[in-house]
Amino acid sequence: MGEIAENLADIRVRVAEAAKRSGRAPDEVELLVVTKTWPAEIVREVVEEGQILLGENKVQEALAKAPLLPGNLAWHLIGPLQRNKIRKALPLFKTIHGISSLRLAEGVNRVAKELGLFPKVFLQVNIGEEERKSGFLREELVDDLESLLSLDTLEILGLMTIPPIEKDVERARNWFAQLRSLRDELEERGGVRLPDLSMGMSHDFELAIEEGSTIVRVGSAIFGQRARKEKLGEQI
Numbered sequence: 001m002g003e004i005a006e007n008l009a010d011i012r013v014r015v016a017e018a019a020k021r022s023g024r025a026p027d028e029v030e031l032l033v034v035t036k037t038w039p040a041e042i043v044r045e046v047v048e049e050g051q052i053l054l055g056e057n058k059v060q061e062a063l064a065k066a067p068l069l070p071g072n073l074a075w076h077l078i079g080p081l082q083r084n085k086i087r088k089a090l091p092l093f094k095t096i097h098g099i100s101s102l103r104l105a106e107g108v109n110r111v112a113k114e115l116g117l118f119p120k121v122f123l124q125v126n127i128g129e130e131e132r133k134s135g136f137l138r139e140e141l142v143d144d145l146e147s148l149l150s151l152d153t154l155e156i157l158g159l160m161t162i163p164p165i166e167k168d169v170e171r172a173r174n175w176f177a178q179l180r181s182l183r184d185e186l187e188e189r190g191g192v193r194l195p196d197l198s199m200g201m202s203h204d205f206e207l208a209i210e211e212g213s214t215i216v217r218v219g220s221a222i223f224g225q226r227a228r229k230e231k232l233g234e235q236i
């Protein structure tokens with residue numbers, strides 16, 4: 001087994017164990033393997049291990065990569081989506097994690113309607129209210145919820161976040177718990193189900209699962225460090 005396949009097997013076990021610790025079945029938490037910056041021949045190593053869910057953060061990069069890989073893969077867009085890229089993004093990405101404003105959601109809904117598509121989306125929350133990060137602020141999301149729910153092509157799965165970087169484990173845990181309780185509050189206010197929480201990355205996915213994550217986004221713990229420095233969740 002190659003190193004990437006070994007890392008993937010290890011992460012799968014850790015995801016399943018964390019799910020059990022949180023009182024859930026292993027298959028109730030999904031692993032999204034983040035393939036950004038890695039070429040198709042590297043990505044193939046996880047695909048050969050049966051990995052179907054893949055995450056990319058740049059539309060152009062994913063459009064170039066996807067045709068080089070099998071057609072049955074489920075590509076998720078995890079990065080910021082510029083409004084002028086919506087039309088290109090929707091046919092490839094069935095799930096979009098970075099819906100960061102009502103305006104963007106409206107744009108996606110409009111284009112989806114034109115194309116006859118029904119994208120699954122996560123509402124991205126700037127849970128730490130950080131200056132440079134994109135995403136809804138809590139209050140904003142409460143105010144915009146009704147309008148978001150009226151966008152009829154969008155299947156809103158739940159909330160996504162990239163929390164502030166914390167050295168202290170309990171502080172990190174607290175951000176995830178806050179996203180979950182915001183989700184609970186929105187469900188109650190809107191009278192809707194928002195079943196999914198997209199939270200947890202290489203360094204903190206186990207904590208996120210313990211706090212209720214249903215899909216973790218893991219890249220470097222599988223492929224190694226990326227050469228390109230990412231500005232996670234920042235406005236562009």
Ligand SMILES: *Cc1c(COP(=O)(O)O)cnc(C)c1O
Pocket residue numbers: 034036057078079162201202203217218219220221230232233
């Ligand atoms: C790159 C990226 C990840 C994966 O980060 P790792 O630390 O490599 O696991 C997860 N989520 C988003 C939004 C990303 O851009």
